[in-house]
Amino acid sequence: xxxxxxxxxxxxxxxxxxxxxxxxxxxxxxxxxxxxxxxxxxxxxxxxxxxxxxxxxxxxxxxxxxxxxxxxxxxxxxxxxxxxxxxxxxxxxxxxxxxxxxxxxxxxxxxxxxxxxxxxxxxxxxxxxxxxxxxxxxxxxxxxxxxxxxxxxxxxxxxxxxxxxxxxxxxxxxxxxxxxxxxxxxxxxxxxxxxxxxxxxxxxxxxxxxxxxxxxxxxxxxxxxxxxxxxxxxxxxxxxxxxxxxxxxxxxxxxxxxxxxxxxxxxxxxxxxxxxxxxxxxxxxxxxxxxxxxxxxxxxxxxxxxxxxxxxxxxxxxxxxxxxxxxxxxxxxxxxxxxxxxxxxxxxxxxxxxxxxxxxxxxxxxxxxxxxxxxxxxxxxxxxxxxxxxxxxxxxxxxxxxxxxxxxxxxxxxxxxxxxxxxxxxxxxxxxxxxxxxxxxxxxxxxxxxxxxxxxxxxxxxxxxxxxxxxxxxxxxxxxxxxxxxxxxxxxxxxxxxxxxxxxxxxxxxxxxxxxxxxxxxxxxxxxxxxxxxxxxxxxxxxxxxxxxxxxxxxxxxxxxxxxxxxxxxxxxxxxxxxxxxxxxxxxxxxxxxxxxxxxxxxxxxxxxxxxxxxxxxxxxxxxxxxxxxxxxxxxxxxxxxxxxxxxxxxxxxxxxxxxxxxxxxxxxxxxxxxxxxxxxxxxxx
Numbered sequence: 001x002x003x004x005x006x007x008x009x010x011x012x013x014x015x016x017x018x019x020x021x022x023x024x025x026x027x028x029x030x031x032x033x034x035x036x037x038x039x040x041x042x043x044x045x046x047x048x049x050x051x052x053x054x055x056x057x058x059x060x061x062x063x064x065x066x067x068x069x070x071x072x073x074x075x076x077x078x079x080x081x082x083x084x085x086x087x088x089x090x091x092x093x094x095x096x097x098x099x100x101x102x103x104x105x106x107x108x109x110x111x112x113x114x115x116x117x118x119x120x121x122x123x124x125x126x127x128x129x130x131x132x133x134x135x136x137x138x139x140x141x142x143x144x145x146x147x148x149x150x151x152x153x154x155x156x157x158x159x160x161x162x163x164x165x166x167x168x169x170x171x172x173x174x175x176x177x178x179x180x181x182x183x184x185x186x187x188x189x190x191x192x193x194x195x196x197x198x199x200x201x202x203x204x205x206x207x208x209x210x211x212x213x214x215x216x217x218x219x220x221x222x223x224x225x226x227x228x229x230x231x232x233x234x235x236x237x238x239x240x241x242x243x244x245x246x247x248x249x250x251x252x253x254x255x256x257x258x259x260x261x262x263x264x265x266x267x268x269x270x271x272x273x274x275x276x277x278x279x280x281x282x283x284x285x286x287x288x289x290x291x292x293x294x295x296x297x298x299x300x301x302x303x304x305x306x307x308x309x310x311x312x313x314x315x316x317x318x319x320x321x322x323x324x325x326x327x328x329x330x331x332x333x334x335x336x337x338x339x340x341x342x343x344x345x346x347x348x349x350x351x352x353x354x355x356x357x358x359x360x361x362x363x364x365x366x367x368x369x370x371x372x373x374x375x376x377x378x379x380x381x382x383x384x385x386x387x388x389x390x391x392x393x394x395x396x397x398x399x400x401x402x403x404x405x406x407x408x409x410x411x412x413x414x415x416x417x418x419x420x421x422x423x424x425x426x427x428x429x430x431x432x433x434x435x436x437x438x439x440x441x442x443x444x445x446x447x448x449x450x451x452x453x454x455x456x457x458x459x460x461x462x463x464x465x466x467x468x469x470x471x472x473x474x475x476x477x478x479x480x481x482x483x484x485x486x487x488x489x490x491x492x493x494x495x496x497x498x499x500x501x502x503x504x505x506x507x508x509x510x511x512x513x514x515x516x517x518x519x520x521x522x523x524x525x526x527x528x529x530x531x532x533x534x535x536x537x538x539x540x541x542x543x544x545x546x547x548x549x550x551x552x553x554x555x556x557x558x559x560x561x562x563x564x565x566x567x568x569x570x571x572x573x574x575x576x577x578x579x580x581x582x583x584x585x586x587x588x589x590x591x592x593x594x595x596x597x598x599x600x601x602x603x604x605x606x607x608x609x610x611x612x613x614x615x616x617x618x619x620x621x622x623x624x625x626x627x628x629x630x631x632x633x634x635x636x637x638x639x640x641x642x643x644x645x646x647x648x649x650x651x652x653x654x655x656x657x658x659x660x661x662x663x664x665x666x667x668x669x670x671x672x673x674x675x676x677x678x679x680x681x682x683x684x685x686x
Contacts, residue, residue, distance in 0.1 A: 065169020090260025
């Protein structure tokens, strides 16, 4: 007895566990990279002066890279050296990060739009009396001058960010399908859910560190070390501020480079975990007799001794694809996943901007709070989901119930978010009138009032100041300010006529640089919002591991890598590329004040109508998640039907067996069962 226990015992540092550790670190590194990209979206948008729809397209280039190669990598990669393919992917991802950071070193210093010039302390700046700015509004530069200006400003260098992000998508392709199939091939069936939970849990730490790094870099000025920060008139809370976005890409690229090293030293295949020599032989014989036994328990590892030609693999590709898509449960899983991912990707891409515009948080603080509050809740939820699967030994139908239940609870938490709102930031001429009455206007003409009509102010520029009456004015000129004192961020504007004409109470007719802070009740509302999002993130993540198990147990074991690859391809393509673009386009429609590029023309948005922003942002999420629940209902119905077929099959087998457990024969029943198991629809596959 003791001898048998020793032979069955697995070494502490087996190669499978080494692979598990290496794959977990790669999941961390790629999530670290990806979340840093998400956290830098706002900074990149401001640096290149582009709208939200274009930054959404750039963000979606990662999925475009996946689209180019994932089908071939998933299918052919399963027959090749999977660990080395993952190592090569890590190298490509590292290169992608370095290319993304490259534009910073080719661009000149960042020049933010401003109507004020920093004085030297002895001269006063006279905003209302400078009448040259009106000419700037009516100036139309020639096409040649415009092209030359844009070339000098390097405004098209965002293409490097697009290409670098796409290259990261190409490199990430082998990690999920080949990594998970490698684990599932060589681990015990009961350990698969736990191993996947470990990989995802370690992976979810990546976004936490990625968002924290994004928050740190967002507080550092983009040209840190190259400019005197005392001369900068804006701070990290200003909508024109650009952080050191490029710095994080250098760091995440280095981490990914290290993560890929172990895979070059791992073998192509491993012995099945806990399998004895006798079991290996019996499993091999079973595999020769029936290649379509729908039980993952008896699946064997890929045979490394059989030579495989690329031509033979290519001929088998289309039939395998046809077999895969004849599985209606698999098709429903794919459709449900890409609809839900549409909502998730759109939400996570613009969530920092949502927190910034609705609750008045700075970009760096919004990113930081997502990293330290929401993501740990997600990690805990994934572990909880894996524990529930292992503890209660849930089958596919049980896992589906967990997925549906957690999704509905998470949706309820999102519905609550709609009512946790704050009023618009009070900006004279945009969200309130110059008399302080609520009045949202998308027209620039409303910035002109009787108090600033004689100042000849530019309506294009955004250079906000906060007055003592609690209103924000789009520029010192539009506030009617006559003089200024101080330098840099400490500049104070005096004798502002619009403050005096306002019926709102004021201490004096002075104003300081920057927007006014929101009302105190908005901070109170923001705390409720964060609590609700943390609960929703935890509940939603509880369904992550059961969803993977449903996918793996609903396909033919021999098509596992291809199924995961095609699943990832469709979800990444239809669920990852369009959402940032159409979410960004809807959000752009709620912009109240666009910035102005260095060479003229519309730049990035400076302030949004918070009510319209909330309706567009949350409305899209609600619509997508509601559609996914309809698909979950159909999927649950199909899975229940399959379970009934299996129960009926077992009832038919039982009476046909004699005392020795050998089938006594009813040829018709036996042949019907065999025919059912070979049905390409695979509705009875578990």
